[in-house]
Amino acid sequence: MLNQIRPAIVMLVLFSALTGLAYPLAIWAVAQVVAPGQANGGLVTLKDKVVGSSLIGQNFATDKYFHGRPSATQTQDPQHPDDPTKTIDAPYNAANSTGSNLGPTSQKLIDRVKADVEARRAAGETGPIPADSVTTSASGLDPDISPQYAFAQVAAVAKARNLPEDKVRALVQAHIEGRALGLFGEPRVNVLLLNVALDELSSS
């Protein structure tokens, strides 16, 4: 055993230097030159101000904007700053990703979805509710919604902004990203990019 201690320690030190420092730092150095946009998180900048990342969803609460999916992310309860088990809801907290982890037979899940569906019905929505609009994503940071969910919001957004519905609908249509190569993934609409375009539409 003892004569294996030296190779064990030396090998670990050498591999730490190679795979733990040289490898990530080399990738970092090249990445910052060849693809700085991606390497720094796909940040969206308007008038020199960072308004978010195109990959990370954000919480839209007002009627003026298209809303993303419900998010289950949490933050530390300010009433109990020292107890990490005490948290409060903080949708789209991009410093603490998580899903709801509610199982399919969870009463909490059913109650939450029921409340959301009833609120939407009260607001005048008819027909089947798109599944992504009442379920929380795995990361809590899903940047996308389904085209169905986006179209379902057109009337409300158009009304809040005093814009013609067809113009808003056309904007949504233009923001649908299809499957990669027409095959991989699902059609989707990036909510932040859609809302940025919506602001431009309103101001023009």
Next chain:
Amino acid sequence: MTLVGWLQIAIVLALVLAAAVPLSAFIDKVMSGKRTRLSPLLLPVERGFYRLAGVDEAREQSAYHYTIAMIAFSIVGFLSLYALQRLQGVLPLNPQGFSAVDPALAFNTSTSFITNTNWQNYGGETTMSHLVQMLGLTVHNFVSAATGLAMAYALVRAFARSSATTVGNFWVDLTRCTLYVLLPISIIGAFALLFAGVPQTLAGSVDATTLEGAKQTISLGPVASQEIIKELGTNGGGFFNANSAHPFENPNAWSDIVETWALLVIPVASVLAFGRAVGDLRQGRAILIAMAILLVAGIAVLYWAEAAGNPLLTALGVDPSQGNMEGKEVRFGQSLTALFAAGTTGTSTGAVNAMHDSLTPLGGLVPMFNLLAGCIWPGGVGAGLYGFLVVAILAVFIAGLMVGRTPEYLGKKIEAREVKLAMFAVLIYPLAVLGFSAASVLLQTGLDSLGNSGPHGLSEIIYAYASQNANNGSAFAGLNGNTLWYNTTGGIVMLLGRFAYVVPVLAIAGSLAGKKKAPPSAGTFPTTGPLFVGLLIGVVVILYLLQYFPALALGPVVEHYLMLAGKTF
């Protein structure tokens, strides 16, 4: 289920196979010490490593000394990783200013990474400094995977050689696997992920002002370099808490394909490399076909169950056409999610692109069963191969009993000693998983951690121990594992799952290596045809499905029927 969904699954699996065939030839060259195309570049580095470590590369080790070297390396790795976490507060590259990791959590995480498990009781972006992520976690993503392949090759050599006293040199296997196989593919893969949108920065976070004027702090880091080896080494420990569901780890269908490909390619290639090493490609193919049938059956059940949606939500007026979307991301959809979930648990990866806790009962049953069987279709890097070879040994033993002949596998007589050792390894699993699950159900501290009640709560506990035992690392994450009880017992289970399994396997290697290789005779049971494939699958069903059936019946199966009856908890 749709045609386009199945096409996505079929194409990704075809890409894996297309790369695994040439990669298997390369792996076999690397592990048998031959020159490769990368030698001019890497040979000086390799020689330098041996010189500094005092390793004589020409000297092979017996199975016993090989095991000792592997254990020595694991102990040193454990201690250094534990120290790094406990000292991160005073070490550099800590832009978020995290303090020392709690002792129980540091124990669990260190065990987790040296055993290739990557169970996450920590949230990456809220607990670990960049230094720990790079110098601790990324390093073990490489070397724990290389250790797995090394151990598998020790067993492969035992089959390939006749009357041998040695099974290879652990230090040489470790070094060559890391330098020639893992590092080059990681470099290419890191750039593929980068161009797909995965960040690689040393910044800790960025503050954005949202369109509505709120502040959003976005965690960042050197993600791409860690992400690729996390999949390629079948590790699974995410940079972020949400793992490969986080848009920075897995931003779109392209990155998802790269990651799914990466987590399957080496396990598949190493099975084919086994065929090359024993001089009969059909031997590797037979095992791969058995693995593929089990994997694809799981994908089909998962995809079907998830695409059908949750009937309890459909009853509320939710459109079931998107399937069950709780805990899933829009960009992947049901088919790429099903492929990822079955692949990550069929291998010992444990990365997730959806929250397994929110899968439908039968959808969740698939990853759970994959874990209970020890993640062996196609398994972790190396671990899958030696895990399935144990199944093969038991299969030829059962075939031998049926015809009344001494069983043989690849020309080696399988005798009482090998079968006893194989059964010892195989029985560790239910003992660790069911034993600790039962204890957790009886203890209040075990129940306090539950995120869901009813049968789903039992599933959370069984899944946690099955995952750690199989060195997988995925979770039904509603269970709060970051407690003294789960950190400690989980750590013990991970150690048992790795070492109490592989030490008997290496003992089998030692025993087989010394035996003479007999040429096949008319009475030899063929281990290449459909009969053997069927026998392998039969042994898996008898060994694992029956063994765990009561536990599965009380968890996901009963939950499925209660869900159909409209019952909630």
